[in-house]
Amino acid sequence: MLRLENVKIVQDDFHLSADWAVPEGARLAVIGPSGAGKSTLLMTLAGFIDPVAGRMTWNDKDLGPIPPGKRPLSILFQDQNLFPHLTLSQNLGLGISPRLTLSAEEWDKVHAVLGRVGLDGMGARAPAQLSGGQLGRAALARALLRNRPLLLLDEPFAALGPALKAEMLDLVLETTAETGTTVLMVTHDPNDARRFADLTVLVAEGVAHAPRPTAELFANPPPALAAYLGQ
């Protein structure tokens, strides 16, 4: 279970508070107006921003003192998810060993995962030779190799067209369902939330509200969400 206990984030005149929990294996959408702090919430979980108060735990273990790379999570950013000077295989290999010292079996695993996300035989390519959708697949493949119980998606597919984005979300659903991974996904598109998430967190007016079942939330939106949706 991921638990946020009275977490308070302050950056200059921006502030955000959160006090709730998500069960393991849940798929959570994080929705709200831009600038409300959706990404900030994910960056805090990932360890790039220290909250000024409260604590975050994963299965009762405090995340606070753990450096970003050692936290039980993987994160996909909006862009710059791959190093442009490394090949696809090398980028994926970093998910197994940050020193990039992999055994032959581990390289086999890298190639197998490439096939799993539909990039079979593209391991030797540079990221610049890939399309936007393929870049997303590669980043997801590395998250699979890292095999952490939490996956944070900070709109990594925002630049893709609707059909491609839907395809990527399906791929995330499929692969994380196999491993029982808990997924938190930032989105500004209610359709993404409906399609993907059983729970949704509304971030608005300085508060990340406790998650509610997605369908129920959209059927009966609180004023802040209604305003955001333009209803």
Place this chain on the structure above:
Amino acid sequence: MAKRLGPIGPALIGFAVVALTLGSAMMTAVQKPDWAFGPADVLALRFTLLQASLSAVISCALAVPLARALARRHFLGRTLLIRLMAAPFLLPVVVAILGLLAVFGRAGPVNQIITAIGVQPMSIFGLHGVVLAHVFLNLPLATRMLLQGWQSIPAERFRLAVTLDMPPSAQFRHLEIPMLRSHLPGALSIVFLLCLTSFAVALTLGGGPGASTLELAIYQALRFEFDLGHAAALALVQFALCFVVALVALRFDENPKFGAGLGREPAIPAPGGLRKILDGLMIFCAAAFLLTPLAAVILRGLPGLGSLPPGLAEALVRSVLIAVASALLAISAALSLAMTVARGTRWLEPVAMLPLAASGLVMGTGLFLAIHPILPPERLALLVTLLVNATMALPFLFRLLLPEARALLADYGRLSDSLGLSGAARLRLVTIPRLARPLGFGAGLAAALSMGDLGVIALFAGERSVTLPLLVQRLMGAYRMEAAAGAALVLVAASFALFWLFDRWGTRHAAA
């Protein structure tokens, strides 16, 4: 406290830099400096300030029309010319002086023309020569800094000026003067500072009571009179002077990048007519002034290659080893400091710039005073030269790397952290491949500067630690000009080769 100081490694580098610069000045202060300055010292101070002011003003006064001409004219070979004109900055100072002597010396072509029309020949020694050499060495730097200023004016601004039908004079007033107001003070103060601390020029072209600089006076006090108290007092005056000027220079410093962004095509309106002719003339004269001495070095040096002096091979090997070691040391220290400052440890930024305030001779004097009670200083001559050269190059390399380090952190910092990349693995897999280009360029710059350095080594050198620039200077001093020219050609070839090799490593390993 520990958090404020940042990570331990870079903090230790910072302390070493402080020890080498401030510490060496302190060392001279505790040596009971002898404050009894004679008239010669006052003259030296006056001459130092006079030559540095003249050199800075003339370099910048020439750099303004030159940079403008280069900024607004398209012509075949423009990029190549800009590159070639930067060569004097990398040229060993003794070699530059040999080239200038060949062109402007008593028997040189310039004086032949002057005497042919019946005018008294001019002398390259004394104030004339020192200023001439400093303008030759610093005009390229000043031009580069101002050229970047011109390129920093948004093209849209010029487009607007053209649509409003502004004449060139109005463009100058509304667009170019504001830019110069922010860029010129930086260029002036940097050139002034470099001329304050330049030693080899005064050593070879100055001298005598009327044309001695503080640096030269320190050298004479230490090396010939062995008057440690006097040397210490002079070193302190020089340090205080440089410190104040460096503070001024840093205030005006708009992040000068040595060597970045010069390939861009000019987007500046290029008026025709007389202005076009004047621009062309300016570029031609500057190119002739900067390139003829280079050509003279090659022409004079080629016959000298047949009569290379004994000891040249040893001196060459010594110089190359020092240059490579000090380049690697300087670039590693600069990278470490730049990455740490980019991550937010602010106190290391002024520390990395501190060597700008220290001259090689002041540092050398401090180290000499520290070492000589324990060991004969010439035993450590090469080690001291290596350390001082690396320290002197540090501010330039740091400035080169800092914006790159900031960009690297902004683009890939979080990704690297989220994957647990740290320490040596991060250096090998991310930092070096991403920064290969500026790392190679910076190391090349440091190697060339060290290769040509004739400063601290002159203080320390015994018979068994002569470097190549020192050998050239000694040959010149003994009027063995042909041998000096040959050795100088070897020196300049080695300097440019080292620069080229490091720079090429950078471009070859530069990541996509």
